[in-house]
Amino acid sequence: MENEGMLDKLKQIYRAMVVTDLDGTLLCSDRLVSKRNMEVLRELGKMGVMRIAATGRNLYSAKKVLAENFPVDFLVFSSGAGIARWTPFKILKSYFLExxxxxxxxxxxxxxxxxxxxxxxxxxxxxxxxxxxxxxxxxxxxxxxxxxxxxxxxxxxxxxxxxxxxxxxxxxxxxxxxxxxxxxxxxxxxxxxxxxxxxxxxxxxxxxPKEVNKATGAEYLRRMYRIPVEKVMAVGNDYNDLALLDWAHMSFIVGNAPYELKERYITVETNDNDGFSSAVELWLRTVG
The missing domain is CATH 3.30.1240.10 (Hypothetical Protein, Haloacid Dehalogenase-like Hydrolase; Chain: A; domain 2)
Known part of the structure; x- marks a missing residue:
């Protein structure tokens, strides 16, 4: 019972959730993260906001661009087929085809x-x-x-x-x-x-498998940590982000996304011009 109580306390540490795609969104075209985006990620952590990187990359590939101390809390990888805590690293859930x-x-x-x-x-x-x-x-x-x-x-x-x-x-x-x-x-x-x-x-x-997409991966974590739906935002750039963007309470698309996607969501700067940071700043004005 004591462990359950501790778990309940841990589940209260996040007051909101930010989910971002990696390639073409958080990462610049050189596949690095800008200084401004890194600063915003760190600030979100200080504010008690859960930071999730949701990517189509597999785990091996994700670790090639994200350092062990990268400022995210969770990784939704392989388009949602896997969910992991980033630090200390642990795979929480995975799906497979028979x-x-x-x-x-x-x-x-x-x-x-x-x-x-x-x-x-x-x-x-x-x-x-x-x-x-x-x-x-x-x-x-x-x-x-x-x-x-x-x-x-x-x-x-x-x-x-x-x-x-x-x-x-x-x-x-x-x-x-x-x-x-x-x-x-x-x-x-x-x-x-x-x-x-x-x-x-x-x-x-x-x-x-039928259950897999970036939205179900993020929803798994939202439910686990009891984050209110209205406190969730997401930012992406491509078709494999559609489920995630439709799921989140507030969604943004970076300026380098396909035109038809920019018609559906709030458009911010491109990935090479800190579009992720722009999206977070707009979102923070609405959630206080």
């Missing part, structure tokens, strides 16, 4: 003629298996080159007999039409559109 689901999704991607990757379970989901149709797909091969030590080719026969659970299956080089059809045909799953963080234009279609 073997039969992996085979179903990958088989549909084969049918559509898409190049795709199957990522292992968290925390090892930086390791992946890839299938190429042989068509020209520079972004696909660029990713394999970057993560070559973790990339493993897979054949059609091996896909049909795939024997592992996985975090996700991601198609690279899709069209908007592919995304719509995949969303319709694979409706038992969470289908998320994202723009490649590598060439900033290629469409990725990521398929996860």
């Amino acid at each position: 073997k039969r689901d992996v085979i179903r999704i990958a088989s549909f991607f084969l049918e559509r003629g898409l190049d795709f990757m199957i990522h292992e379970e968290i925390p090892d989901n930086h390791i992946f298996y890839y299938f190429s149709t042989g068509r020209e797909n520079p972004d696909f091969w660029n990713r394999i080159e970057i993560y070559g030590e973790f990339a493993n080719p897979i054949s059609k026969e091996e896909i049909v007999n795939f024997s592992k659970r996985a975090t996700e299956v991601v198609g690279i080089g899709a069209t908007p039409g592919d995304y719509r059809l995949i969303s319709e045909r694979l409706s038992p799953y969470s289908v998320i559109r994202a723009t490649s963080p590598l060439d900033l234009k290629t469409i990725w279609v990521e398929v996860f």
